Amino acid sequence: MDEHPSAQLVRAFYEARARGDRAAIRRILAADIEWHDPYPPPHGGDLQGLETVLRDVFDGAQLTGGSTRLWLEDVLANDRRAVALYTIRDDQIVEARFFPFDRAASDAFFDAGAS
Numbered sequence: 001m002d003e004h005p006s007a008q009l010v011r012a013f014y015e016a017r018a019r020g021d022r023a024a025i026r027r028i029l030a031a032d033i034e035w036h037d038p039y040p041p042p043h044g045g046d047l048q049g050l051e052t053v054l055r056d057v058f059d060g061a062q063l064t065g066g067s068t069r070l071w072l073e074d075v076l077a078n079d080r081r082a083v084a085l086y087t088i089r090d091d092q093i094v095e096a097r098f099f100p101f102d103r104a105a106s107d108a109f110f111d112a113g114a115s
Contacts, residue, residue, distance in 0.1 A: 006077035006088045013093060014072045022054070029053065030092040037098045039106065044098070 003011075009028060016024035035053045037044025047053050076083045087095035 003075070004077040004079075004082075005091070006079065006082045006086075007075035009088060009091065009093065010075050010077065010082045010086055011072065017058070022058075025054070025058070026050065028093055030089070030094040033093060034095040036096065038103070039098075 012024065013028045015021075016028060029050050031050045032048070033050055033053055035044075035047040035057065037047070037057065039045070044057065047056055077088075080088060082088060086093050086097075
């Protein structure tokens with residue numbers, strides 16, 4: 001069975017992020033993307049627009065000395081959504097929502113970095 005095109009798009013995004021391929025990321029993320037990440041700025045937050053996401057999320061990853069990684073366990077997708085929740089329109093990701101697997105560990109990590 002072939003994988004849904006939205007699932008392929010999400011996989012391509014994770015692969016581009018892992019290789020640091022900004023050109024591919026620019027093709028995959030919509031110019032007006034809405035990015036909802038539970039981590040505090042500069043690692044996340046509620047962001048609007050491709051340039052803001054690239055600056056605050058992707059360039060901000062340098063603050064962790066290159067240790068920030070995203071990995072994809074699996075993709076569940078249809079024509080409109082893909083999980084971890086992405087909204088897909090016209091073959092681009094137009095909205096992303098992230099949820100940490102272990103919120104307490106995530107909060108402790110970012111609290112430690114704030115001191």
